[in-house]
Amino acid sequence: MQRGLKFRPEVVWSTAALALFVLLSLAGVGCGGDETSQGDVGGQATLPPPLPPVETTLASDTPEVATEEELAVVEPREVSYEEAESTFLERRYAEAVDLFMLYAERRAENPWGHYMLGLSAWKSGDNWLAEEAFRRALELDSTHVKSWLNLARVLLDEERADEALEMIDEALALEQESNVALRLEARAYHQLGLLEEAIDSYRQAILIDDEDAWSMNNMGLIYIEQERFDEALRPLARAVGLSPDIPIFHNNLGVALERTGHYRAAEDAFRAVLAIDDTYEKAEVSLVRVAGLEEDPDLLPVDLAELAQRFVDEVEGWREAVAWRDWQ
Numbered sequence: 001m002q003r004g005l006k007f008r009p010e011v012v013w014s015t016a017a018l019a020l021f022v023l024l025s026l027a028g029v030g031c032g033g034d035e036t037s038q039g040d041v042g043g044q045a046t047l048p049p050p051l052p053p054v055e056t057t058l059a060s061d062t063p064e065v066a067t068e069e070e071l072a073v074v075e076p077r078e079v080s081y082e083e084a085e086s087t088f089l090e091r092r093y094a095e096a097v098d099l100f101m102l103y104a105e106r107r108a109e110n111p112w113g114h115y116m117l118g119l120s121a122w123k124s125g126d127n128w129l130a131e132e133a134f135r136r137a138l139e140l141d142s143t144h145v146k147s148w149l150n151l152a153r154v155l156l157d158e159e160r161a162d163e164a165l166e167m168i169d170e171a172l173a174l175e176q177e178s179n180v181a182l183r184l185e186a187r188a189y190h191q192l193g194l195l196e197e198a199i200d201s202y203r204q205a206i207l208i209d210d211e212d213a214w215s216m217n218n219m220g221l222i223y224i225e226q227e228r229f230d231e232a233l234r235p236l237a238r239a240v241g242l243s244p245d246i247p248i249f250h251n252n253l254g255v256a257l258e259r260t261g262h263y264r265a266a267e268d269a270f271r272a273v274l275a276i277d278d279t280y281e282k283a284e285v286s287l288v289r290v291a292g293l294e295e296d297p298d299l300l301p302v303d304l305a306e307l308a309q310r311f312v313d314e315v316e317g318w319r320e321a322v323a324w325r326d327w328q
Contacts, residue, residue, distance in 0.1 A: 079103045081113070088116065093124035104133070111140040115147050122154055130154045145171050145178070152184050161191040179208040183215050195222050203318055210315050213242040217249050224256055232256040234314065237307035240269075247276040251283050253304075258286070262302045263295040 084099035100117035107113050118133030134151040137144055148171035155164035165188045171181045186201035202219040206212050216235040223232035236253040243249060254269030267290055273283035 078106070081116075084116065088120055088123075091123075093120050096120035097124055097126070097129070104136075109140060111137040111144055111147070114140065115144065115150075118147070118154075119150060122150065122157075127154050127158055142170075143174055145175050145181075148174070149178075149180055149184060152188070156184070156187055156191060159191065161188040164188045177208055179205040179212050179215070182208065183212065183218070186215070186218065190218070190222060195226065198222055206315055207318055207322065210312070211242055213239040213246070213249065216242075216311070217246075217252060220252055220256065224252065224259070227259075229256050229259040233260065233302070234307050234311035237304045238311040240304070241308045244272075245276060247273045247280055247283070250276070251280065251286070254283065254286060254290075257302065258290050258293075260302075261296055261299055263290050263293045265302045265304070266290045 079099050079102040081103060084096055084103050087099055088096040097117065097120045100113060100120050104110075104113040104117050114133045114137035118130045118137065121127075121133060122130035131151065131154050134147045134154065137147040138151070141147075148167050152164040152167035152171070155161070155167065165185065168181050168185045168188065171178060172185075175181065182201050182205035186198040186205065189195070189198035189201060199219055199222055202215045202222075205215040206219075209215075216239040220232040220236035220239065223229070223235075233253070233256050236249065236256055239246075239249045240253050250269045250272040254266045254273065257263075257266035257269055267287060270283045270287035270290065273280050274287065277283075
């Protein structure tokens with residue numbers, strides 16, 4: 001905060017300075033700004049008597065009086081859930097935030113309105129509003145699993161993994177067979193550096209849904225981080241087979257192929273990324289790099305379909321192991 005200027009009593013004012021001060025005092029009437037302490041300026045200046053008032057307002061300048069209708073408070077327009085949801089589904093997330101805000105204000109006791117407000121805010125990048133909306137939905141309905149899960153997603157985006165795990169535990173208490181909750185649990189463990197725990201949660205998620213391509217991709221990513229590249233190939237090949245339109249799956253597969261020496265197959269994977277999204281810079285850089293590498297001629301060619309099937313068989317092995325454990 002700027003401090004106000006203070007006049008010191010030892011300042012001696014000249015006639016010209018005093019006259020200037022009087023003029024400035026008159027000119028400054030009505031101007032905004034911080035109040036300042038005038039202090040002792042060496043006596044009061046004698047001002048001339050004020051001039052008689054002058055009529056300056058013309059008839060056309062007379063302000064119009066507001067009508068009773070104009071003074072009335074404008075009520076916010078009615079918003080239907082269908083209208084707001086349609087905007088969200090069209091991915092106009094910022095507009096959806098405004099619409100669900102109005103909807104939630106009018107139907108404050110409906111948890112779905114707050115939930116969709118939270119989802120719209122999260123999609124538009126407003127994590128603070130998203131967290132507030134999801135928490136409000138849960139105040140209204142503590143059994144709302146989707147609010148627990150999406151609140152966990154927001155917290156993970158904020159790198160608050162410990163808090164996210166608490167939300168995930170609430171969701172799992174309500175829905176034990178939720179592969180989504182287990183996938184989020186694995187993400188939280190990954191964020192905390194608990195990689196083996198993360199892999200185990202991904203396994204559980206895949207056992208519940210053996211077409212959970214995101215869990216397979218994320219598992220493969222952890223294997224890559226652990227430099228277990230051969231192990232990464234199987235879940236990544238299966239993920240690409242299940243969801244060939246997701247560029248990150250191809251990119252991660254390309255990394256694993258490159259690190260196992262399968263440079264030509266890696267080229268194909270990175271080209272697949274760019275065919276889906278030509279703005280994917282990492283894949284573009286990787287493609288240039290791997291194209292200049294010479295593959296070992298004695299290396300057996302990789303069969304991605306076979307790798308994917310081997311992962312399917314691996315999952316069946318997990319399932320049998322769980323059944324055997326439960327039978328004991």
